[in-house]
Amino acid sequence: MAEPAFSLCVYCGSRAGERPEFAQAATAVGQWIGAHGGQLVYGGGRNGLMGVVAEATRQAGGRVLGVIPQALVDKEQANHACDELHIVQTMHQRKALMAERCDAFLALPGGIGTFEELFEVWTWRQLGYHDKPVGLLNVAGYYDGLLSFLRHSMAEGFMGAWQLGLLQVGADVDALLPALVQAAGFGQELVALRAVI
Numbered sequence: 683m684a685e686p687a688f689s690l691c692v693y694c695g696s697r698a699g700e701r702p703e704f705a706q707a708a709t710a711v712g713q714w715i716g717a718h719g720g721q722l723v724y725g726g727g728r729n730g731l732m733g734v735v736a737e738a739t740r741q742a743g744g745r746v747l748g749v750i751p752q753a754l755v756d757k758e759q760a761n762h763a764c765d766e767l768h769i770v771q772t773m774h775q776r777k778a779l780m781a782e783r784c785d786a787f788l789a790l791p792g793g794i795g796t797f798e799e800l801f802e803v804w805t806w807r808q809l810g811y812h813d814k815p816v817g818l819l820n821v822a823g824y825y826d827g828l829l830s831f832l833r834h835s836m837a838e839g840f841m842g843a844w845q846l847g848l849l850q851v852g853a854d855v856d857a858l859l860p861a862l863v864q865a866a867g868f869g870q871e872l873v874a875l876r877a878v879i
C-alpha cells in the first residue's frame with residue numbers, strides 16, 4: 683500500500699448508540715478516508731462505532747492504525763485486522779501515540795472516553811502544544827446540547843470566541859473532512875491524486 687495521503691485520528695463511541703445515523707456516519711467517515719487514500723488512527727477496538735469506522739476504512743482501501751492498552755485488549759476486542767496495531771501499557775501511551783501519528787483529529791458521537799479525548803486535544807491546541815485541526819461531527823444533533831453549553835461558557839466569560847473557533851464543527855462528512863484535511867496543510871489536489879494511485 684502506498685504512503686497514506688493523510689492520517690485522521692477518530693475518537694468515537696465504544697458503543698454504537700441508539701440511532702442508526704451514528705453508525706451510518708461512522709461508515710461514511712471510514713469510506714471517505716479510504717476513498718481519499720488516507721489512514722485512520724483510532725483506539726484499536728472492534729466494539730461500537732470504533733469497529734464500524736475501522737471496518738469501513740479497511741473495506742474502502744484505507745490504512746488502519748490502532749492503538750490499544752493491554753488492559754483493554756479483551757474488553758474492547760482488539761482489532762487484529764489493523765494494518766498496524768500497537769498494544770501499549772497505559773492510556774497515556776495510547777493517547778500520545780494516536781496524537782503523534784495523525785495530521786488532524788475528529789470526534790464522532792461517543793461517551794465519556796470520546797469527550798475526554800476531544801477535550802484533551804482541543805485544550806492542547808489552544809495552549810499551543812500542537813497545531814493540528816480538531817473537528818467535531820455533530821451527527822443527528824447529538825452534540826447540540828454540548829455546543830449550546832460551550833456558547834454559554836463563552837457568554838459567561840470562561841472561554842474566548844477564538845477558543846471555540848478552534849473546534850471545526852459540521853454535520854456533513856463530505857464538507858467537514860476535506861476542511862480538516864486542508865486545514866492540516868494537505869491540498870485537495872494531493873488528496874485527490876493519492877486517492878487514484
Ligand code: AMP
Pocket residue numbers: 694695696697725727754758773777792793794795796797798799
Ligand atoms: P466511550 O466514548 O466512552 O465509548 O469511549 C471511547 C474510547 O475512549 C474507548 O476506546 C475508551 O477506551 C477510550 N477512553 C475511555 N477513557 C479514556 C481516557 N481517559 N482517555 C482516553 N481514552 C479513553
